[in-house]
Each structure stands twice: as structure tokens, then as C-alpha cells.
Amino acid sequence: MMETPYILSAKGITKTFPGVQALENVDFSLKRGEVHALMGENGAGKSTLIKCLTGVEQPDKGTIEFDGAAVVVHSPQHAQEIGIATVYQEVNLCTNISVAENVMLGHEPKGVLGNISWKKMNEQAAQSLSKLGVAIDVTKPLGIYSVAIQQMVAITRALEFQSAKVLILDEPTSSLDAHETKQLFDVMRKLKSEGIGIVFITHFLDQVYEVTDRITVLRNGRYVGTFETSSLPRVKLIANMLGRSVSDLDDLSRSKQKVTKVEAGQAVLETKEMGKANYLEPTDLCLQKNEVVGLAGLLGSGRTELANLIFGIETPDTGELLINGKKVTSFSPLDSLKNGIALCPEDRKAAGIVGDLTIRENIILALQARYGWFKFIPLQKQYEIADRYIKLLGIVTPSPDQLTKNLSGGNQQKVILARWLATDPQVLILDEPTRGIDVGAKTEIQKLVLDLAGQGKSCIFISSELEEVLRCSHRVMVLRDHKLVAEFGEEVDDQTIMHTMAGDL
Amino acid sequence: MKKSNLFDKFRHSRLFWPLMALTILLIFDAFYAPSFFKIGVLNGHLYGNLIDVLNDGAPLAIVAIGMTLVIATGGVDLSVGAVIAISAAMGAVLINPALGNQLITNDILTADRTNTPLGLIVLADIAAGTLCGLWNGLLVSRVRIQPMVATLILMVAGRGIAQLITNGQIMTIYYTPYFWFGNGFILGLPVSIYIVALVFVIAWLLVRKTSIGLFIESVGINSRSTHYSGISEKNVKLFAYTFCGFCGSIAGLILSSYVHSCDANNIGLAYELDAILSVVIGGTLMAGGRFSMASSILGAMIIWTFTLTMYTIGIPANTLLAAKAVLVMVVILLYSDQVRGLINRLGTKKGGSNVESN
Numbered sequence: 001m002m003e004t005p006y007i008l009s010a011k012g013i014t015k016t017f018p019g020v021q022a023l024e025n026v027d028f029s030l031k032r033g034e035v036h037a038l039m040g041e042n043g044a045g046k047s048t049l050i051k052c053l054t055g056v057e058q059p060d061k062g063t064i065e066f067d068g069a070a071v072v073v074h075s076p077q078h079a080q081e082i083g084i085a086t087v088y089q090e091v092n093l094c095t096n097i098s099v100a101e102n103v104m105l106g107h108e109p110k111g112v113l114g115n116i117s118w119k120k121m122n123e124q125a126a127q128s129l130s131k132l133g134v135a136i137d138v139t140k141p142l143g144i145y146s147v148a149i150q151q152m153v154a155i156t157r158a159l160e161f162q163s164a165k166v167l168i169l170d171e172p173t174s175s176l177d178a179h180e181t182k183q184l185f186d187v188m189r190k191l192k193s194e195g196i197g198i199v200f201i202t203h204f205l206d207q208v209y210e211v212t213d214r215i216t217v218l219r220n221g222r223y224v225g226t227f228e229t230s231s232l233p234r235v236k237l238i239a240n241m242l243g244r245s246v247s248d249l250d251d252l253s254r255s256k257q258k259v260t261k262v263e264a265g266q267a268v269l270e271t272k273e274m275g276k277a278n279y280l281e282p283t284d285l286c287l288q289k290n291e292v293v294g295l296a297g298l299l300g301s302g303r304t305e306l307a308n309l310i311f312g313i314e315t316p317d318t319g320e321l322l323i324n325g326k327k328v329t330s331f332s333p334l335d336s337l338k339n340g341i342a343l344c345p346e347d348r349k350a351a352g353i354v355g356d357l358t359i360r361e362n363i364i365l366a367l368q369a370r371y372g373w374f375k376f377i378p379l380q381k382q383y384e385i386a387d388r389y390i391k392l393l394g395i396v397t398p399s400p401d402q403l404t405k406n407l408s409g410g411n412q413q414k415v416i417l418a419r420w421l422a423t424d425p426q427v428l429i430l431d432e433p434t435r436g437i438d439v440g441a442k443t444e445i446q447k448l449v450l451d452l453a454g455q456g457k458s459c460i461f462i463s464s465e466l467e468e469v470l471r472c473s474h475r476v477m478v479l480r481d482h483k484l485v486a487e488f489g490e491e492v493d494d495q496t497i498m499h500t501m502a503g504d505l
Numbered sequence: 506m507k508k509s510n511l512f513d514k515f516r517h518s519r520l521f522w523p524l525m526a527l528t529i530l531l532i533f534d535a536f537y538a539p540s541f542f543k544i545g546v547l548n549g550h551l552y553g554n555l556i557d558v559l560n561d562g563a564p565l566a567i568v569a570i571g572m573t574l575v576i577a578t579g580g581v582d583l584s585v586g587a588v589i590a591i592s593a594a595m596g597a598v599l600i601n602p603a604l605g606n607q608l609i610t611n612d613i614l615t616a617d618r619t620n621t622p623l624g625l626i627v628l629a630d631i632a633a634g635t636l637c638g639l640w641n642g643l644l645v646s647r648v649r650i651q652p653m654v655a656t657l658i659l660m661v662a663g664r665g666i667a668q669l670i671t672n673g674q675i676m677t678i679y680y681t682p683y684f685w686f687g688n689g690f691i692l693g694l695p696v697s698i699y700i701v702a703l704v705f706v707i708a709w710l711l712v713r714k715t716s717i718g719l720f721i722e723s724v725g726i727n728s729r730s731t732h733y734s735g736i737s738e739k740n741v742k743l744f745a746y747t748f749c750g751f752c753g754s755i756a757g758l759i760l761s762s763y764v765h766s767c768d769a770n771n772i773g774l775a776y777e778l779d780a781i782l783s784v785v786i787g788g789t790l791m792a793g794g795r796f797s798m799a800s801s802i803l804g805a806m807i808i809w810t811f812t813l814t815m816y817t818i819g820i821p822a823n824t825l826l827a828a829k830a831v832l833v834m835v836v837i838l839l840y841s842d843q844v845r846g847l848i849n850r851l852g853t854k855k856g857g858s859n860v861e862s863n
Binding site: 313332333334336337343345350351352353354355356357361365366368369370371372373374375376377419 | 714715716717719720722723726727729730731732733734735736737794795
């Protein structure tokens with residue numbers, strides 16, 4: 001039989017959900033030994049395509065060829081049997097049992113009496129893991145290891161027992177720090193050299209350019225094209241994903257200059273040695289009118305902790321917080337709300353939106369909280385406010401009465417922004433406002449931050465994406481190990497910040 | 506076209522399914538117990554099974570209103586039965602002129618008079634129940650005990666407290682003005698129906714004409730997001746439990762007035778479970794969130810219509826619980842998404858041209 005260079009190829013995949021054309025005539029082909037990025041905004045059809053390839057959904061039309069032969073993938077189990085393994089963002093392993101058990105589950109080596117041979121099991125598991133360059137104690141419970149290690153274990157399991165020829169990684173890096181990501185990439189390169197085809201889905205452009213060979217772009221359920229990574233400039237990739245021309249994207253970098261200069265004067269918000277034991281070391285931060293201060297640092301470096309202390313989610317036990325020069329004495333979200341501070345929290349689903357309430361109700365929630373129980377905003381006024389912000393922020397929805405949980409991630413984030421903007425805050429704290437949302441919405445949110453600063457508001461901008469922090473902020477403060485370690489002006493470059501974050505400068 | 510839109514709107518409203526269930530029950534009655542619909546006039550008062558449903562179901566309907574709010578915050582109140590006993594005991598003791606260890610003689614008890622003004626008796630009833638609710642609310646919102654455990658405390662202790670109040674005796678009440686709440690009539694209809702209406706209007710104004718209703722739903726859906734939005738989810742919960750206690754006290758007032766006595770061990774027995782059932786039949790999710798008090802009242806009416814129907818067609822009282830279980834199952838099946846999908850599909854097939862045209 002003639003060997004094609006393609007291990008997996010899908011042609012003309014079409015999938016319709018009630019009311020939505022999720023995929024329309026999409027082609028996708030994966031070579032042996034390549035890392036292939038699947039790119040697109042939220043709702044472009046990436047997940048649906050993956051689901052069709054792994055048997056979670058059946059395509060309405062189209063053919064899938066695997067290893068040179070046409071196949072119909074009936075179910076996820078079937079996909080695994082023929083050699084298509086998928087590792088999802090949320091690792092689906094058992095964190096309470098040992099690493100070895102996780103790797104070997106269902107394939108435990110037996111001893112003479114038919115009992116499980118723990119010794120053999122641990123040896124085999126350690127050996128399989130070491131193939132990926134992971135050397136850990138396999139007898140410890142999986143839960144004590146980082147998410148990166150857990151993902152490696154999931155990959156090991158997929159490769160070892162499902163003899164996978166195709167590995168699909170669905171946003172594996174969104175919760176990994178830089179070091180862990182590097183570890184994962186090393187593994188990916190190793191697998192690639194063994195001839196395994198890898199599909200890589202991510203929102204991080206840097207990573208796409210670091211590790212992938214080819215890129216397939218989807219937009220609104222349609223196939224845009226497949227490109228060699230090395231010959232596709234970033235702006236072109238983004239332009240393809242957005243369906244916009246390149247010049248549109250330049251606007252953002254220019255808009256920063258439009259922002260009025262920050263005048264030194266009365267600080268809007270100031271922390272003096274504010275901290276909390278085992279939470280955040282005493283920290284000084286000063287925020288002027290019109291200013292955007294970026295907080296950079298790894299996950300768990302203390303950036304979210306600082307935001308929580310300022311907003312009153314946690315109460316500081318040392319130092320003080322001054323707002324417009326006045327000392328804050330009681331800490332709670334309601335007090336912050338009254339003091340004109342707003343926080344868009346990091347975890348949008350758990351701490352941000354109220355999914356089963358409508359967009360209108362979500363938008364007026366904080367404003368209503370400030371008015372209290374008995375000063376109810378009349379319904380008509382509620383609609384006015386909701387309509388105003390839906391228009392202002394470009395929230396895509398047929399009506400303000402739509403349930404918020406039905407919106408895409410980017411639109412949900414805008415609803416939370418709207419909730420706080422409706423209270424007319426002077427200080428807006430944005431904790432990872434662009435995480436997991438598509439490039440278009442990202443750009444809009446960054447623009448909005450700059451506009452707000454231009455209108456006399458102040459922002460604290462927290463993000464894992466340095467590029468974005470640099471683009472939006474007048475000053476960047478770097479945190480490491482629950483401590484503020486450095487402060488930079490506008491002219492700093494991402495290399496310097498990265499090294500400061502890592503602590504090797 | 507407009508007509509079908511109105512129907513669609515109705516079909517998706519919260520009242521639709523409880524009304525459906527009630528209609529089915531009444532249709533059943535029309536065939537098997539036609540006497541159910543007879544309404545007569547006696548001494549200028551209406552009487553008949555339908556009136557009985559409203560009258561007998563009134564205490565449950567009132568408790569269901571309070572329970573709806575508690576469940577909407579994601580909690581549950583198991584103590585309402587005990588709260589009913591406490592407030593009834595309070596009333597009975599205040600009416601009885603001989604308190605404490607004094608020997609209660611028959612002529613004191615049957616004197617049909619009391620040393621306490623009626624207004625004060627009612628107020629003490631309500632205060633006792635509301636205080637119980639406040640206690641539950643404090644345990645849940647401030648001490649952060651799980652609602653089921655927190656209210657279990659009062660569920661167990663409450664009847665003991667009620668017995669302490671009544672000195673461990675079943676107290677018969679001989680005071681005619683007090684009987685009005687459970688037995689009186691206004692314009693031919695039982696007073697209890699007006700009390701249900703009054704409590705509902707109070708609850709509705711308090712919840713829907715202020716932001717409390719929105720906050721309750723928000724807390725029930727996502728209490729953390731609600732907290733982050735500057736809403737004190739503690740106070741919202743405190744309110745819900747306190748109001749539930751208030752509702753329990755009104756139910757206690759009506760029940761003790763209705764039976765002319767207070768038996769601390771048996772008055773309002775299992776009301777908490779029937780109230781939860783009413784709320785569930787009304788379509789409010791046990792997980793919390795969106796709620797409808799009117800639907801819960803309908804739920805209470807369904808339970809009582811069913812109970813009286815069973816009596817009318819001659820099901821023995823001791824097997825009633827088994828029959829009730831069947832009702833619960835049917836209703837819960839009606840709420841299951843799968844079954845609804847099936848019904849909707851059948852409906853669409855028959856309706857033919859029910860295709861979206863945008």
C-alpha cells in the first residue's frame with residue numbers, strides 16, 4: 001500500500017447544530033511528524049472539528065482518512081483504539097491516586113498470583129515517563145504535581161497504551177507557566193521526531209511560532225487556509241483569523257499615543273506597605289489619574305492577591321490603603337464599590353458572571369448593589385443602561401434578555417466590564433481580562449482600557465501576556481513570590497520584564 | 506400568528522407546568538369524582554371540595570412562599586414544621602390565662618376569655634416564628650453551617666421548645682376571636698385565603714419591587730460572583746430564612762386557630778417536606794436561582810387537590826402517602842428535560858407548520 005505523507009486527513013467536513021452552522025466544508029490534513037496549529041477565534045469551529053475527528057460528534061457530511069484508509073469514527077473510545085489520542089485542557093485523570101496507577105490504569109502488570117505487581121507497575125510507569133524526559137516519583141499521588149506534569153502523565157498514558165499516531169492537544173498551555181510550557185514543548189518535539197502527528201490548539205501566538213510547522217486557520221466555521229508557519233507573518237495570521245486587513249491592526253499601537261500624559265499629583269489610589277501574612281508581602285503601589293499600571297508576574301506571584309486586597313476580597317493585616325488620600329478602614333467589595341474601585345476578577349466563570357441571569361441583570365448588578373435593597377432601578381432604566389453598554393462595548397447578542405451563560409467568553413468578559421463601568425468607577429482593576437478570549441475581543445478590550453485612561457480613569461492591568469501589559473500600561477510592576485520586585489517605566493522591553501519575573505536578573 | 510406567540514410565551518412561563526398538572530388532576534376529578542366540583546352555600550358561606558382545597562392548603566401555601574425564597578438562595582429550611590409548633594404554642598399559652606405551674610382547672614380553660622389582647626397574641630406568634638427564622642439565617646449566613654444541618658437543629662429542638670412553652674401539654678384553645686383566622690369567612694370565602702393573598706402580596710412587593718429578588722436569584726446561581734459584585738450575600742440569605750420563619754409563624758397561627766388547639770408534637774408535622782415538594786412542583790430548582798412564588802402556591806394547591814381527591818374517591822388515609830409518591834413521580838417526570846422534549850416533539854409533529862421562519 002502506498003504510504004501517504006498524511007496520517008490524518010479530513011475533507012469537506014460539515015456539521016450543523018440546531019440554528020448554527022458550526023462547520024462548513026472544512027478540510028484539515030495532518031502529516032506524520034509535524035506539529036500543526038489549529039487557529040481561529042472563539043466560535044470559529046476548532047472544538048467542533050476536534051470533536052468530529054475524535055468521534056464525540058458525527059459530521060453531517062465529509063470524509064475522514066486515517067493512515068491511508070477511510071474511517072468513520074464512532075465514539076471517543078473508537079478514536080483511541082485506532083490511534084487518535086486527545087489531551088484536554090482540564091486533565092481527566094485521578095489526582096488522588098499515584099502517578100504510576102494513573103499511567104497504568106487498566107493495564108496493571110500482574111504478579112504470579114494474579115495480584116497487581118506494584119513493583120513492576122512503578123518501574124514500567126517510571127520508564128514510560130522517562131521517555132518523555134519526566135523524572136518524578138511515580139508512587140506519589142498525581143495531585144501533588146503541577147498541571148504540566150499531570151498533562152505529561154496524560155500524554156504518556158495516551159501514547160503508551162493507545163499507541164497513538166495522532167495526538168491532539170486542546171489548549172494544553174493555558175494554565176502552564178513559562179517553564180512548564182517549555183517542558184511540554186520539549187516533549188512535543190520529541191514525539192514529532194518519532195513520527196507522531198500533533199494537533200495543537202492554543203490562544204498564544206508566541207507558542208504557535210515557537211513550536212508548530214503548519215497552521216490551519218478557521219473562521220466562522222469555514223476553512224480559511226493552511227500555511228507554513230515559517231512563511232506566515234503574525235499580522236497576516238491575525239488578519240486571517242479576524243477576516244480583517246492588516247492595517248486595521250496597526251491602529252492599536254498608535255492609539256497609545258493618543259492617551260493624555262499622566263500628571264503627577266494627588267494619587268487616586270495608594271497602598272503603603274499593605275500586605276497580609278502568607279498572602280502578600282507589604283507592597284507600595286501608587287496610581288495616578290489617567291494612568292494604567294500593569295502588573296506582571298507568573299501565576300501565583302501575588303498579582304491577583306494584590307488586586308484582591310485592594311478590592312476588599314481579603315483584608316490586609318499590615319499597612320494602609322489610601323483612596324484620594326483618605327485612609328480606607330473597612331474592606332469589602334461593597335466598600336470598594338462605594339469608593340469607586342472595580343475589579344474584573346481572574347476567574348470569569350466562578351467569580352465574574354452570574355450565568356443564569358440575563359445580560360441586563362448582570363450589567364446592573366453592581367450598580368444595584370451600590371443603590372442597595374430598596375432603591376430598585378426601574379425596569380425601563382435597566383434596559384437603557386444595558387442597551388447603552390451593549391452598544392458601547394459591542395456585545396454581540398440578539399437581546400439584553402439573553403442568558404449570559406449563552407454568550408462567548410469574550411462577550412461575557414464585556415458584560416462584566418459593563419457591570420463595572422455602569423458604576424462609573426475611578427479605578428478599574430482588570431485581572432486577566434483577555435484570558436481565553438479571541439483576538440478580536442482582546443484588541444477591543446485593550447482599546448477600551450486605553451480609552452478609559454484617556455477619560456480620566458485609572459487602571460490596574462494584570463495579564464500573563466507581556467506584550468499586552470506593555471502595550472496598555474504606562475508603568476509595569478513585576479511581582480515574584482508574593483512580593484513586588486521591580487517597577488519599570490513605559491520604555492521597558494519584554495525581555496527585561498521576563499528576566500525579572502524569572503528572577504535571574 | 507400573534508395568538509400562537511402568546512401561547513408560546515405562556516408555555517415557556519413558569520406557571521405553565523404546574524397549571525398543567527393541576528388541570529390534569531381536575532380533569533381526573535371531573536370523571537371519577539364529579540362531586541368534587543360542587544359548591545354550595547351554607548349560612549352565606551361557600552363550601553365544597555374546591556373551597557376546602559383553598560382553605561386546607563392555605564398554611565402550606567404560605568410556608569411554600571417562604572420556602573421558595575430559601576431554596577432560591579440555594580438552601581433549604583427543614584425547621585418550618587417546628588416553627589409552626591413554636592408559634593402555635595406561643596399563641597395557645599398567651600390565650601390561656603393560667604400560666605406556668607398553676608393548676609389548670611376546667612372552668613378557667615373553657616371561660617372563652619383571655620387576659621391578653623388579641624393583637625398582642627398575633628404579634629407574639631409572628632415574633633416567635635420570625636425569631637426562629639432569624640436564628641436559622643444567622644447560623645447559615647454568619648456561622649456558615651450548611652443549610653440542611655443548620656435548620657435540622659431547630660427542626661429537632663423546635664418541638665422541644667414548643668413543649669417547654671406549653672408545659673408539655675396539649676393545649677385546647679377556648680377563645681372564639683382567635684378561631685376567626687382558621688374558620689372565619691369574609692364575603693363568603695374563608696379568611697385563610699385572604700391571608701395567603703396578603704402574605705403573597707407582601708412577599709411580592711418585598712421581593713420584586715425591590716432589588717432583593719434579583720439578589721436572591723444571583724446568590725442562588727453564583728454566590729461568589731454575587732459577592733464580587735458588592736452584594737452582601739450574607740444579608741440576602743439572612744433575609745430569606747427570616748422571611749421563611751415569618752411565613753411559618755403565620756401558618757402556625759392559622760393551623761392552631763383551625764383546630765382550636767396546639768399539640769406541640771403534631772401540629773404542622775411534615776410541613777417542611779410538603780413545602781419543599783410544593784416548591785419543586787412549582788418548578789423552582791433545588792439548586793437555587795430563578796424562582797416563582799406563585800408557582801409554589803400552585804404547587805401547594807396541587808398537593809391539596811390531590812389529597813382531597815384521594816379522600817373523595819375513597820383511598821384509605823393510611824395509603825395516602827403511597828399515592829402521593831405516585832403524584833410526585835409524575836410531576837418530576839413532567840419536569841425532566843427528556844420527557845418534555847418528547848412532549849414538545851409530539852406537539853410539533855401535530856402542529857405541523859411550527860417551523861421557525863427567521
